[in-house]
Amino acid sequence: MTVHDEPPALVERDESPVAPATEQLSAQPPQVGWLPADFEATGPPLGVGATAIVWPARHVLDGRSFALKVWRRPFTDDAERQRFRREIRQHVTLNQVSWHIVTYTWASEEPGGGLPWIGMQQHGESLEQLQQRQPVPLEEALVLGADLLAGLSAMHQLKMVHRDVKPANVVAEHGRAKLCDLGLALDLSALTQDNAAGTPRYLAPELLDGTTRPSRRTDVYAAAQTLRTIIGTDVPEPLEQLLTEAASVNPADRPADAGAFERMFRQACGALGHRLVPPLPAPSSTPTSQTGTTDTTGSEEVPARERDERPARPRWRTLRAGALSAGVIIAVLITVLAMDGDVTNLKVAPNRAATTPSATTPPAAASTPATSAPAAAENTGSPPVTAAQLPDARLAPPDIAEDDTPVLLPSTKAGRCSDAVRGATSTGDHSFIIDGTVIARIQTYYSPTLQQACAKLVKADNSEMRGVPTHLAITLCGDANSCDHDWNSYPIDAGPVVVPSHDGCISWRASMRDQGDTRWLLRDSTQRQGCL
Known part of the structure; x- marks a missing residue:
């Protein structure tokens, strides 16, 4: 196998990519002292490679957590x-088109x-780690596999190849996955015949x-082998046939690209009775850099608010309203300008036409006003927020x-907002x-120190549905329409x-079925809170 000329991906045990002799430094143990100034490790390395080490790290000034890929030596x-x-530019470009590529923050x-x-962004654990702990249930494995292919499809659409797809390079949190480690990724135009690199087990035979x-x-080929590893040996038809074709020794037998795959x-999953959730929309904002980075403006900036310090359980998904058509956006903004707090039953969302309530759907639930969020920490010089910038949970996935x-979505572990966002205090209790x-x-909380908002949808204590499994859906959106949902x-x-919420301004949406799962008691009930 020809030695490659690119920085290797994360090296893990005996499946390591081959590194040039000049970069064989992996014998040196990881040292916390190698972390850059203003960062502290929050645990052991997430991955150790011949050229770089990935640390879970916290920024000592603002307390936010990152997965920090630190090179072992200066250039x-x-x-x-x-x-x-090039690796940074690829991250930035891909983050603009796909949520399913791990999010770059700064460099x-x-x-x-x-x-x-x-x-x-520090995002859960790798699929390899998941499999080592316990087998992944089939339904969850199928969602993770579709997410992996969505991320790889974004790369292929932009004429990039990843070159090291494997379970260790796919990270998952709460049942959704992102493709990571672009250290070997290249534009198709930059490839030559001398570009064999990757992990042998997942490397195409040619x-x-x-x-x-x-x-x-x-x-x-690598994605097919990764999917087979995640799903396990008992792969049902027709999925077994597809994975066999995608991992064929004859490249012509495989799907042409990850989009087709x-x-x-x-x-194939639909034929098995598994209706997969769609890929998540891409973030809306472009990451920033600090002084001395690849940012050519020369200005010193605070890192983008990609992920703040909190327990790993909540999901944080950035959504882009730009995915909507211009006509839908205009209609939404007209409604936003006219709305006064409660916007119950307005159903404008991407990828779903508005539907007419069925005869079994009751009238919209009455609600008590939610209290406003407290004033955030002083932020002088901030430009006024326009209606177009306000959070709008109707723009989140349906x-x-x-x-x-x-x-x-895959079920998540319950918890308290006071644990999920340290120092958060109650800002509202909205009754249906x-x-x-x-x-x-809907119970809402806010921490002006961390600039984070939290919410829960809770059944009433005396409700006949309390303790009985029924469908609950809550979506919370904050800054730049960054949304989290359960x-x-x-x-x-x-x-x-x-x-994330800079000043406590949020929008939430809730839906709820009855205990017989026959009708909607709440249907896309949406409200904005804490916004001037």
Whole structure:
């Protein structure tokens, strides 16, 4: 196998990519002292490679957590620096089109002789770690597999190849997955025949002789082998046939790219009776860098609010309203300008046409006003927020399918907002009332110190549905319409869900089925809170 000329991906046990002799430094044990200034490790390395170590780290100034990829030594030539910059540019480009690529936050070349590093969103654990702990249930494995293919499809659409797809390079949290480690990724135009790199177990056989160029189909092979590892040995038909074709020794037998593979994968899952949730929309904002990084503006900036310090359970998903058509956005903004707090039953959401309530759907539930969030920490000089910038939970992915059935996500562990967001205090208790009886409440919390909001959807104490599994759906949106959601069948509550909120301005949406799962008691009930 020809030695590659790119920084290797995370090296884990005997499946390591081969590194050039000049970079064989992995014998040196990881040292916390190698972390850049202003960061402290919060645990052992997440991955150890020949050129870099990925640490779970906290920024000592603002307390936020990152997965910090730190190079083992300073750059010695311009080629290494260009590879580093290319990896950052690929992250930024991909984050603009897909949620399913691990989120880049900031980076530094450390030109004064320090160690270069890239900060990324800390996102759960790898699929390899999941499998080592216990087998992943089939339904969850299928969702994770579809997410992996969605991320890889985004790369292929932009004419990039990953070159090291494997379970260790896919991270998962609360049943959704992201593709990570772009250290070996290249543009198709930059590939030559001497580009054999990756992990042998997942490397397409035609690459082993070092004379074949990597391609989308070699990524498809690695993805198929990864999916088989996640799903296990008992793969049902017709999924077994698809994975066999995708991992064929003959490249022509495989799907042409990850986009085609993803469509075929979803069709096969549908034939098995598994309706997969759609890919999540991409973030809306472009990450920032600190002084001395690849940011060419030269200004010193605080890192983008990609992920704040909190327990791992809540999900945080950034959503882009730009995915909507211009007409839908205009209609939404007209409504936003006119709305006064409660916007119950307004159903404008991407990928789903508004549906007419069925005859069994009761009138919209009455509700008590929610209290406003407290004033946030002083932020002088901030520009006023316009209606177009206000959080709007109606723009988040739908929790009700086109056939009027609930959309489900893998179940999450319950918890308290006071634990999910340290120092958060109550900012509202919004009741949903049907026939004079409170059936559920939205409880909201906010921490001006961490600039995070949290919410839960809780069944009323005296409700006949309390303790009985019924469908609950809560979506919470904050800054830049960064949204977190929890949709499933729960006996008591859904959440906590956590989002960034600069000044306590949030929007939430709730849906709820009855105990017989025959009708919607709440249907896309939406409100904005704490916004001036």
